Amino acid sequence: MIAARNALRWGAVSQSLHWVIVLLVLVMAGLxxxxVELPNTALKVKLYALHKSVxxxxxxxxxxxxAWRVHxxxxxxxxxIARWQARAAALTHxxxxxxxxxMPITGWITNAATGFPLRWFGLFSVPQFGGRDDALHALAKGWHEALFWSLVVLAIGHAFAAVWHHLFQHDATLARMLPRGWLDREESP
Ligand code: HEM
Structure with missing residues (x-):
């Protein structure tokens, strides 16, 4: 099947999901x-709504x-590749x-605890748990922020490792997560 991986490369579905999610997470980090730093204006409300929908x-x-990974x-x-590197990569992934x-679950709880309604791009309502709860809001918000900085550290390490393998190990670690022909590397060294 063309969308599935072959023995050595990630398939088109895995590659697409990987890069779309990378892009959306970058947008989310910026947003x-x-x-959170903006004064209470209509723009702030719009950006919060966009953040939640994305x-x-x-x-x-x-x-x-x-589901696709399991399938x-x-x-x-x-x-x-060194065993410790394969283990570190699996742990990071x-x-x-x-x-x-x-991240989305703690964001969802943060929002639910404010009592504000949740709509996906204004199209439909998303279920909320419970009502307004200030203590839960503070807790979930703290986790959302702490998890975000953990994500930043891990994602930088992950990207750095992929680029390092490409440039200095000259292997297909990065190339096999990209469409065939984008980077000139054999799939198996
Ligand atoms: C991968 C997904 C997500 C990422 C990377 C992300 C990232 C962030 C970041 C960087 C902040 C600012 C933290 C700070 O400096 O205080 C934030 C705040 C927030 N996020 Fe998310 N978020 C994600 C998903 C969600 C979802 C799904 C929701 C809600 C349905 C949500 C709701 C919120 C809310 C309400 C705040 C503001 C908290 C406050 O200060 O009151 N987030 N998010």
Whole structure:
């Protein structure tokens, strides 16, 4: 099947989900950091609504990504790679998955605890749990922020490792997450 991975590369579905989610997380980071600093204006309300809708989209895409990962699997570690590196990569990927679920969930709880309604791009209402709860709001907001900075650290490490492998190990770590022919690397060294 063309959308599934072959033995050595990520398939088109995994690649698309990976890069779309990267892009959306970058948008979310910018939006989140800017919107909390704004004075209470109509623009702030709009940016919060956008942040929540894009965040819920990431949650849905992550559900799809997890299902696809379970269905299609992952290519094996690059041949010849050190065992500790393969283990560190697997651990990082697991943590990134967890964080990309935990971010939308803590954001969702933060919003629910304010008692504000939640709508996806103004199109439909998304269920909320409970009502206004100031203590829960403070707790969830603290987690949302702390998890975000953990995500920043891990994502930078993850991207740095991929670029380092490409430039200095000359292997296909980065190339196999990109469409064939974008970077000139053999799939197996
Ligand atoms: C991967 C997804 C997400 C990322 C990367 C993200 C990122 C952020 C960031 C960086 C902030 C600013 C933190 C600060 O400096 O205080 C923030 C705040 C916030 N986020 Fe998210 N977010 C995500 C998903 C969501 C979702 C799905 C919702 C709601 C449905 C949400 C609701 C909020 C709210 C309400 C705040 C403001 C908290 C406050 O100061 O009152 N977020 N988010």
């Amino acid at each position: 989140g950091l800017v919107m 965040g819920l989209t990431i949650f849905a895409l992550m559900l799809l990504r997890l 299609a699997g992952a290519p094996p570690p690059i041949a010849g 697991g943590l990134l998955y967890m964080l990309l679920f935990a």
